[in-house]
Amino acid sequence: MSERVVVLAHEKFPDRSKTANGILRYGDREVVAVLDRDRAGERVRDHLPDVQDAPIVESFGDVDGPVDEFVVGIAPIGGGFDESWRPDVRAAIEAGCDVTAGLHYFLNEDEEFATLAAERGVTLTDVRKPHEGLTVSGARSGEVSADVVLTVGTDCSVGKMTATMELADAAEAAGIDACVIPTGQTGIMVEGWGNPVDRVVSDFTAGAVEEMILEKGDEHDLLIVEGQASIVHPAYSAVTCGILHGAMPDRLVLCHEAGREVVHGYEGFDLPPLAEYVDLYESLAAPVEEAEVVGGALNTSGVENDADAEAAVAEFGEAIDAPAADLVRFGAADLVEAIR
Amino acid sequence: MSERVVVLAHEKFPDRSKTANGILRYGDREVVAVLDRDRAGERVRDHLPDVQDAPIVESFGDVDGPVDEFVVGIAPIGGGFDESWRPDVRAAIEAGCDVTAGLHYFLNEDEEFATLAAERGVTLTDVRKPHEGLTVSGARSGEVSADVVLTVGTDCSVGKMTATMELADAAEAAGIDACVIPTGQTGIMVEGWGNPVDRVVSDFTAGAVEEMILEKGDEHDLLIVEGQASIVHPAYSAVTCGILHGAMPDRLVLCHEAGREVVHGYEGFDLPPLAEYVDLYESLAAPVEEAEVVGGALNTSGVENDADAEAAVAEFGEAIDAPAADLVRFGAADLVEAIR
Numbered sequence: 001m002s003e004r005v006v007v008l009a010h011e012k013f014p015d016r017s018k019t020a021n022g023i024l025r026y027g028d029r030e031v032v033a034v035l036d037r038d039r040a041g042e043r044v045r046d047h048l049p050d051v052q053d054a055p056i057v058e059s060f061g062d063v064d065g066p067v068d069e070f071v072v073g074i075a076p077i078g079g080g081f082d083e084s085w086r087p088d089v090r091a092a093i094e095a096g097c098d099v100t101a102g103l104h105y106f107l108n109e110d111e112e113f114a115t116l117a118a119e120r121g122v123t124l125t126d127v128r129k130p131h132e133g134l135t136v137s138g139a140r141s142g143e144v145s146a147d148v149v150l151t152v153g154t155d156c157s158v159g160k161m162t163a164t165m166e167l168a169d170a171a172e173a174a175g176i177d178a179c180v181i182p183t184g185q186t187g188i189m190v191e192g193w194g195n196p197v198d199r200v201v202s203d204f205t206a207g208a209v210e211e212m213i214l215e216k217g218d219e220h221d222l223l224i225v226e227g228q229a230s231i232v233h234p235a236y237s238a239v240t241c242g243i244l245h246g247a248m249p250d251r252l253v254l255c256h257e258a259g260r261e262v263v264h265g266y267e268g269f270d271l272p273p274l275a276e277y278v279d280l281y282e283s284l285a286a287p288v289e290e291a292e293v294v295g296g297a298l299n300t301s302g303v304e305n306d307a308d309a310e311a312a313v314a315e316f317g318e319a320i321d322a323p324a325a326d327l328v329r330f331g332a333a334d335l336v337e338a339i340r
Numbered sequence: 341m342s343e344r345v346v347v348l349a350h351e352k353f354p355d356r357s358k359t360a361n362g363i364l365r366y367g368d369r370e371v372v373a374v375l376d377r378d379r380a381g382e383r384v385r386d387h388l389p390d391v392q393d394a395p396i397v398e399s400f401g402d403v404d405g406p407v408d409e410f411v412v413g414i415a416p417i418g419g420g421f422d423e424s425w426r427p428d429v430r431a432a433i434e435a436g437c438d439v440t441a442g443l444h445y446f447l448n449e450d451e452e453f454a455t456l457a458a459e460r461g462v463t464l465t466d467v468r469k470p471h472e473g474l475t476v477s478g479a480r481s482g483e484v485s486a487d488v489v490l491t492v493g494t495d496c497s498v499g500k501m502t503a504t505m506e507l508a509d510a511a512e513a514a515g516i517d518a519c520v521i522p523t524g525q526t527g528i529m530v531e532g533w534g535n536p537v538d539r540v541v542s543d544f545t546a547g548a549v550e551e552m553i554l555e556k557g558d559e560h561d562l563l564i565v566e567g568q569a570s571i572v573h574p575a576y577s578a579v580t581c582g583i584l585h586g587a588m589p590d591r592l593v594l595c596h597e598a599g600r601e602v603v604h605g606y607e608g609f610d611l612p613p614l615a616e617y618v619d620l621y622e623s624l625a626a627p628v629e630e631a632e633v634v635g636g637a638l639n640t641s642g643v644e645n646d647a648d649a650e651a652a653v654a655e656f657g658e659a660i661d662a663p664a665a666d667l668v669r670f671g672a673a674d675l676v677e678a679i680r
Contacts, residue, residue: 136575136576137574137575138575139574139575139606139608139609197542198541198542198543199541199542199543200541200542201538201539201540201541201542202537202538202539202540202541202542202544202545202578202579202582203538203539203575203576203578203579204542205542205578205579206574206575206576206577206578207575231581231624232585232624232627232628233585234477234479234546234585234588234628235476235477235478235479235543235546235547235585235586236476236543236546237546237581237582237584237585237628238542238543238545238546238578238579238581238582238585239542239543239545239578240581241571241577241578241580241581241582242542242577242578242581244577245572245573245574245575245577245578246575248574266479268479269479269627269628270627271627272626272627276623276627279623280623280624283616283619283620283623284571284572284620284624286612287572287609287610287611287612287616288572288574288577288609
């Protein structure tokens with residue numbers, strides 16, 4: 001993995017740049033600049049005080065010093081490539097940078113970029129394109145020596161990726177050799193590897209997770225698998241179910257956002273009661289591998305004051321009958337005890 | 341859809357030719373010949389007395405009269421193309437036949453076949469290749485006017501496709517305007533349309549089913565959706581879950597094979613008790629759309645005498661607390677009452 005990275009987030013930093021923010025917050029590489037033409041001259045810390053700092057510049061030409069990798073850190077709805085990014089991507093390739101993106105539009109299928117990359121000997125990585133070798137699961141994830149924890153959710157966008165990263169960091173801080181198993185675009189970009197499970201052939205969903213578990217499961221003591229969507233999501237539950245059975249986890253952490261009552265983007269569908277999620281995930285997991293919901297991660301970012309947030313966390317813990325926390329607001333140390 | 345078809349089943353008829361048998365048993369087209377070089381000179385009725393009859397011949401050159409479509413009715417493990425079939429496929433294209441196959445090897449990507457098909461103006465259809473327009477579900481299957489029944493299973497290869505076809509035929513016989521929603525290779529070949537749900541991008545699993553429900557749901561009174569795999573299958577449950585939530589069925593028919601106790605091909609995994617399947621399917625369906633297991637289809641083809649088969653059916657019905665039948669052995673009329 002390269003060490004010095006530049007992250008493109010034109011016109012979207014920091015409120016609509018989930019991937020860029022993830023790399024700044026959880027990545028272990030040095031971000032030498034963020035590109036956002038709307039905020040050139042500002043710094044990352046002006047907006048996100050608790051992540052690594054970097055200058056914000058207008059274009060790739062304004063970046064100081066050598067760069068190993070150029071990352072497209074935003075994804076418009078639909079996952080297309082915005083032509084206004086082309087000069088920066090071109091300049092990065094010409095400077096000898098590898099380029100990584102998580103778009104539905106594949107850089108490797110862009111004639112200009114592919115030709116230029118071949119000339120310069122740099123690698124274009126489309127993290128949303130599954131590799132060719134994926135296949136059906138052999139149901140062997142249960143055989144690895146590591147304990148396997150899976151973050152599961154009550155819905156999309158409740159904080160499963162964040163919970164995964166916070167738990168891994170807190171586990172490491174507690175002296176546990178932990179490894180994240182990334183299953184989505186941002187997780188893959190942060191970790192620098194992984195399978196985009198929502199883009200694989202549906203028959204290979206569990207297999208794409210198993211492949212990663214088998215690769216890392218005997219090298220670490222704890223694997224924390226990034227979950228996706230929810231088991232009762234009208235559109236995406238297939239991905240959730242495949243990850244649950246493919247990972248064969250020992251323990252589950254249920255992730256929820258305070259106040260969420262209906263399915264995000266599918267507002268005609270109520271979320272079932274929280275206790276029902278616990279039953280559903282456990283009873284669905286059991287025939288393949290017994291797994292218990294041992295903790296809950298509540299995202300209280302929409303709750304203004306700490307006292308209300310603490311009350312929400314307490315209520316959530318009671319509803320799911322397990323220790324709960326907001327891992328970002330109050331820290332993840334307590335939950336690490338529950339999952340170890 | 342073409343009317344006169346030839347089905348290739350070299351060296352595999354009838355015991356390992358599931359697709360060919362499905363077309364003979366449930367298709368509404370005239371099968372003018374089956375190709376099996378090991379059985380040339382015999383007839384279909386020598387082996388399968390209860391399906392439409394046809395001569396078995398050695399090669400395409402031995403078929404009498406005009407042919408509209410040539411179907412590859414077998415699929416070796418791995419889904420490859422057997423080069424020994426090439427002369428027959430070539431002869432069919434040269435004779436102006438459309439060719440249909442459900443292999444992982446796509447006829448449209450075979451240079452010789454693609455070139456020849458273009459010259460002759462015939463269509464090569466790879467039913468296992470999903471069409472380009474698939475996308476995420478909008479969770480609208482519940483809006484169609486038809487009642488929706490989904491066949492669900494305790495495992496792979498227990499008879500969901502057969503139950504689907506038998507129920508549809510019996511419903512038609514009872515005067516109900518029923519339509520099969522095919523989700524797998526054989527169902528698609530028999531019906532002449534459908535999405536191969538196990539081959540779509542995992543995020544689009546539910547969407548691929550919804551697309552079909554919306555297409556047919558206001559044209560018929562009853563849709564019978566062909567289920568796949570099982571909700572506790574270690575490798576394929578993602579497909580099952582996506583179909584369950586994508587179809588938004590009103591009623592479920594649980595399919596099982598008498599005597600099956602472990603997951604086929606994954607013998608380290610016991611099947612859970614039958615009643616647990618009922619709970620699992622119903623509780624997983626409910627947050628998206630309430631669905632009840634209203635009947636059971638037991639495959640007793642491995643049970644020798646009718647009295648034992650009847651006892652097995654009775655025991656199965658008791659275990660799932662719903663009317664049960666072996667639809668092939670004892671007919672589907674009773675179960676039609678349960679699903680209507």
